Amino acid sequence: MTKKMTMADIAELSGVGKSTVSRFFNGGYVKQETREKIQKIIEEYNYKPNAFARLKAKQSRLIGVIVPTLNSKITGRVVTSIDRYLREKNYTTLIQSSDHDIDQELENIQRLIQMNVDGILISSIAITKDHRELFAETQIPIVVLAQEYEEGISIIDDDYSAGRYIGAYIGKTGHQKVGYIGVYETDVAVGIRRKQGVIDGLKEYGITDLIIGKSDYSFIGGQTVAREILEKAPDVDAMICATDRLAFGAYKILQKAGKKIPEDVSVVGFGGYDESTLLTPELTTLKFDSYGMGYFGAETILKMIQKKRVSKKQVVDYKFIKGGSVKNYRCAESPDLL
Amino acid sequence: MTKKMTMADIAELSGVGKSTVSRFFNGGYVKQETREKIQKIIEEYNYKPNAFARLKAKQSRLIGVIVPTLNSKITGRVVTSIDRYLREKNYTTLIQSSDHDIDQELENIQRLIQMNVDGILISSIAITKDHRELFAETQIPIVVLAQEYEEGISIIDDDYSAGRYIGAYIGKTGHQKVGYIGVYETDVAVGIRRKQGVIDGLKEYGITDLIIGKSDYSFIGGQTVAREILEKAPDVDAMICATDRLAFGAYKILQKAGKKIPEDVSVVGFGGYDESTLLTPELTTLKFDSYGMGYFGAETILKMIQKKRVSKKQVVDYKFIKGGSVKNYRCAESPDLL
DNA sequence: CTGAAAGCGCTTACAG
DNA sequence: CTGAAAGCGCTTACAG
Numbered sequence: 085m086t087k088k089m090t091m092a093d094i095a096e097l098s099g100v101g102k103s104t105v106s107r108f109f110n111g112g113y114v115k116q117e118t119r120e121k122i123q124k125i126i127e128e129y130n131y132k133p134n135a136f137a138r139l140k141a142k143q144s145r146l147i148g149v150i151v152p153t154l155n156s157k158i159t160g161r162v163v164t165s166i167d168r169y170l171r172e173k174n175y176t177t178l179i180q181s182s183d184h185d186i187d188q189e190l191e192n193i194q195r196l197i198q199m200n201v202d203g204i205l206i207s208s209i210a211i212t213k214d215h216r217e218l219f220a221e222t223q224i225p226i227v228v229l230a231q232e233y234e235e236g237i238s239i240i241d242d243d244y245s246a247g248r249y250i251g252a253y254i255g256k257t258g259h260q261k262v263g264y265i266g267v268y269e270t271d272v273a274v275g276i277r278r279k280q281g282v283i284d285g286l287k288e289y290g291i292t293d294l295i296i297g298k299s300d301y302s303f304i305g306g307q308t309v310a311r312e313i314l315e316k317a318p319d320v321d322a323m324i325c326a327t328d329r330l331a332f333g334a335y336k337i338l339q340k341a342g343k344k345i346p347e348d349v350s351v352v353g354f355g356g357y358d359e360s361t362l363l364t365p366e367l368t369t370l371k372f373d374s375y376g377m378g379y380f381g382a383e384t385i386l387k388m389i390q391k392k393r394v395s396k397k398q399v400v401d402y403k404f405i406k407g408g409s410v411k412n413y414r415c416a417e418s419p420d421l422l
Numbered sequence: 423m424t425k426k427m428t429m430a431d432i433a434e435l436s437g438v439g440k441s442t443v444s445r446f447f448n449g450g451y452v453k454q455e456t457r458e459k460i461q462k463i464i465e466e467y468n469y470k471p472n473a474f475a476r477l478k479a480k481q482s483r484l485i486g487v488i489v490p491t492l493n494s495k496i497t498g499r500v501v502t503s504i505d506r507y508l509r510e511k512n513y514t515t516l517i518q519s520s521d522h523d524i525d526q527e528l529e530n531i532q533r534l535i536q537m538n539v540d541g542i543l544i545s546s547i548a549i550t551k552d553h554r555e556l557f558a559e560t561q562i563p564i565v566v567l568a569q570e571y572e573e574g575i576s577i578i579d580d581d582y583s584a585g586r587y588i589g590a591y592i593g594k595t596g597h598q599k600v601g602y603i604g605v606y607e608t609d610v611a612v613g614i615r616r617k618q619g620v621i622d623g624l625k626e627y628g629i630t631d632l633i634i635g636k637s638d639y640s641f642i643g644g645q646t647v648a649r650e651i652l653e654k655a656p657d658v659d660a661m662i663c664a665t666d667r668l669a670f671g672a673y674k675i676l677q678k679a680g681k682k683i684p685e686d687v688s689v690v691g692f693g694g695y696d697e698s699t700l701l702t703p704e705l706t707t708l709k710f711d712s713y714g715m716g717y718f719g720a721e722t723i724l725k726m727i728q729k730k731r732v733s734k735k736q737v738v739d740y741k742f743i744k745g746g747s748v749k750n751y752r753c754a755e756s757p758d759l760l
Numbered sequence: 761c762t763g764a765a766a767g768c769g770c771t772t773a774c775a776g
Numbered sequence: 777c778t779g780a781a782a783g784c785g786c787t788t789a790c791a792g
Contacts, residue, residue: 088536090785101763106787113761132529134536136474137785139768154502154517160493167492167519171526176533179492179517181505188509191470195514197426198472200768303696332700357697358641362670364702428769439779444771451777475769477784538784 089131098125109133110141135176139200145175147385148196150189150206154181156301157357158374159207162229165378166205173386175202186212193218203385205229210270225388229381231273232397237388239381241372242399243278249404250324250352250370251285258413259322259350262286262294263313265306265334266326269298274326278354282324295320299330306333314341321349322410328355328369335363346411356405365408376400427469436463447471448479473514477538483513485723486534488527488544492519494639495695496712497545500567503716504543511724513540524550531556541723543567548608563726567719569611570735575726577719579710580737581616587742588662588690588708589623596751597660597688600624600632601651603644603672604664607636612664616692620662633658637668644671652679659687660748666693666707673701684749694743703746714738 095102098121108114108122125131138144147170151159167177178201182189189208193215196204207229208215216235219226228238254262264282269275279296286294295317299305306325310333313320323338325331331353335345343349345365353360356371377400387394433440436459446452446460463469476482485508489497505515516539520527527546531553534542545567546553554573557564566576592600602620607613617634624632633655637643644663648671651658661676663669669691673683681687683703691698694709715738725732 091787092785095763102785103763103765103787104761107762110787115761118761130532132532132536134538134785135533136537137477137768138787139475139477139770139785140766140787141768142787153498154492154505155495155498157493160491160498164492164519164521168521177518180515181502183502183506194468194470195473198470199474200472332697335700359670359695359697359700362673362697362701429771430769433779440769441771441779441781442777445778448771453777456777472769475784476771477769477786478771478782479784480771 089129091133094122094125094129094131097129098122143202143389144200146178146199146201147175147382148178148180148192148199148201148204150180150182150192150196150204150208152182152184152189152207152209154179158355158372161374162207162378162381165375166382169379169382170386173382175386182208184209186210186214190214190218197222197224202389203227205381205385207231210272225385227381227385227388229377231271232277237384237394237396239377239384239398239400240273241377242402243273244281244284246354246370246372246402247278247281247283248285249281249402250354251282252288253285253404254322254324254350254352254410255286255289255291256414257350257410259291259411261317261320261322262291263310263317263320263323264294264296264326265309265313265323265330266296266298267301267330278326299333301327301329303329303333303336306330307337308333310334310337314338314343323349323351325351325353328353328357328360328367331355331360331367331369332363335367346409350410352410356403360405360407363407363409368407368410369405370402371405372402373400427467429471432460432463432467432469435467436460481540481727482538484516484537484539485513485720486516486518486530486537486539486542488518488520488530488534488542488546490520490522490527490545490547492517496693496710499712500545500716500719503713504720507717507720508724511720513724520546522547524548524552528552528556535560535562540727541565543719543723545569548610563723565719565723565726567715569609570615575722575732575734577715577722577736577738578611579715580740581611582619582622584692584708584710584740585616585619585621586623587619587740588692589620590626591623591742592660592662592688592690592748593624593627593629594752595688595748597629597749599655599658599660600629601648601655601658601661602632602634602664603647603651603661603668604634604636605639605668616664637671639665639667641667641671641674644668645675646671648672648675652676652681661687661689663689663691666691666695666698666705669693669698669705669707670701673705684747688748690748694741698743698745701745701747706745706748707743708740709743710740711738 091102091105095105170177180192203225205227266279267275295313297309299309323334353369356369360367384394429440429443433443508515518530541563543565604617605613633651635647637647661672691707694707698705722732
């Protein structure tokens with residue numbers, strides 16, 4: 085393959101028409117004998133068809149994946165999972181990052197549409213009116229990841245239920261003064277639903293007066309809000325953090341302030357990063373099935389392409405991970421009761 | 423844009439020929455007046471040309487980026503940086519993950535070549551004979567990231583020097599029995615050069631007898647090797663880890679074994695992840711400039727496309743990050759001397 | 761089961 | 777400065 089081979093070259097070398105070579109690749113009728121001749125040439129020259137030249141094809145076998153950032157543990161897991169699934173099924177994954185910028189995200193959507201992808205998986209931090217308009221205009225199947233999307237298909241974490249679980253856990257263990265480090269409400273899944281779950285979970289145990297702060301998704305942001313909470317409520321005895329990374333920020337600030345975790349302040353997060361088990365004490369957290377989200381997302385988009393039936397909304401599982409960062413006030417001598 | 427617009431549509435709507443619209447996008451001669459007419463229609467319909475239909479174009483304005491995994495902090499930084507630079511310059515980044523599989527990586531290279539990308543940035547964990555053959559066959563500019571590539575252009579971390587720095591640091595602080603948690607030697611940069619630097623740095627201080635273990639890049643791998651070292655040399659007083667993630671594994675094992683860091687065993691890594699400052703004690707480590715690597719890689723590939731001169735090898739900087747995981751035996755009362 | 765021909769959405773000499 | 781025409785590497789009816 086010293087020069088780039090084309091389908092015409094392969095056709096000539098194998099002594100067949102190029103339509104036949106095309107059919108060979110797209111699963112059309114080709115006699116076994118012809119098939120073998122083509123196969124031989126392809127292997128000899130290591131030929132791979134140019135996926136982008138399939139201008140007229142109904143299917144491009146290209147799937148676009150849009151992520152808010154390439155810098156996140158969770159995103160890494162989701163995309164890895166998608167890519168594995170799709171590659172297995174002979175699709176090519178086109179990954180685009182929006183770098184937390186809505187305009188860039190909209191641009192990415194348009195670009196992928198123009199690129200004639202067969203489907204788009206989008207993990208957005210917020211579905212805006214512009215998104216809805218773009219989605220409505222196109223025929224291309226779209227699956228929204230991690231955010232609920234009423235007008236279409238989505239795969240979501242069970243944010244409300246997870247939040248409620250954690251809220252109840254903190255209530256049940258006898259905490260009194262609770263701080264919440266959340267994210268902005270443009271992110272409906274995490275900023276609203278997860279938070280609401282936490283609030284409702286706490287309410288079950290009579291805790292209604294919590295201190296709520298908001299942050300972006302950064303380590304620094306977590307620190308800033310933790311500091312604010314500590315100033316407003318020096319007697320805070322628990323910090324619930326919308327993500328593990330925010331919890332990392334809380335750890336940092338609490339340590340600096342000379343507060344012991346969990347003796348003085350309990351900390352809990354959402355995420356279940358590997359690193360969390362290394363903290364002292366290990367972070368109590370809740371792990372969403374990110375690989376599952378990627379898997380179901382990929383599976384669903386392929387089903388949609390094949391016009392199969394898919395559920396409007398699929399909810400992926402989560403798992404509670406008990407670390408040592410939450411104190412049990414109710415039952416100090418047997419903390420494993422919970 | 424209820425249907426997909428084509429250049430022909432835009433041409434018709436603006437009352438010009440489609441060659442003119444094409445020229446508009448590619449910086450050819452277009453009269454100001456005509457330019458405005460086209461501009462107006464484009465904005466109205468929010469048209470974006472289909473990057474994949476530029477079959478005949480000399481330039482596709484597509485740059486392929488191949489990474490070993492999407493699951494790494496460092497890779498995330500590098501790719502984010504590349505994507506920002508390229509987007510700024512109006513190029514589209516096509517990210518492909520090899521998922522630590524050489525065959526998949528080779529496939530990715532071929533696929534990108536067939537896709538007619540203008541250039542390829544490849545961060546490989548190993549350059550094999552197959553790589554060299556593929557690279558030699560194509561005319562497409564290629565920049566290798568993180569590995570030295572004698573036959574071409576590369577951007578590398580200064581692995582030897584960094585290793586030597588750390589080795590000398592551990593020697594200087596008076597350690598005696600040193601374990602090294604490295605990676606396999608197929609990864610020349612980390613598996614060989616970084617290790618050699620460590621060995622030479624230690625030698626400067628008379629330490630020649632170290633216990634060397636090898637691992638993949640995983641948390642679990644780090645644990646396994648740390649355990650082995652501990653068995654072989656219960657009196658080990660320092661563990662040098664080829665990456666922070668491996669150091670995390672070492673922390674885990676040492677904690678389990680009841681060894682205090684750094685009183686009983688010092689630990690040091692390479693990476694400089696944010697999380698490392700959260701460990702107790704904070705991990706002493708060395709941070710490579712991954713954003714710089716992405717930036718220089720992107721800059722270099724564009725220069726190559728424009729047939730400008732580029733250096734064969736560019737070395738990105740590193741920074742020593744002093745945590746609290748290394749004990750200074752030489753001068754225990756003023757540990758900040760170093 | 762196979763090939764010639766038209767067409768996908770764009771770019772590029774070329775003639776004006 | 778602009779447009780008609782040919783061509784990029786593929787796919788798809790269609791006729792055989």
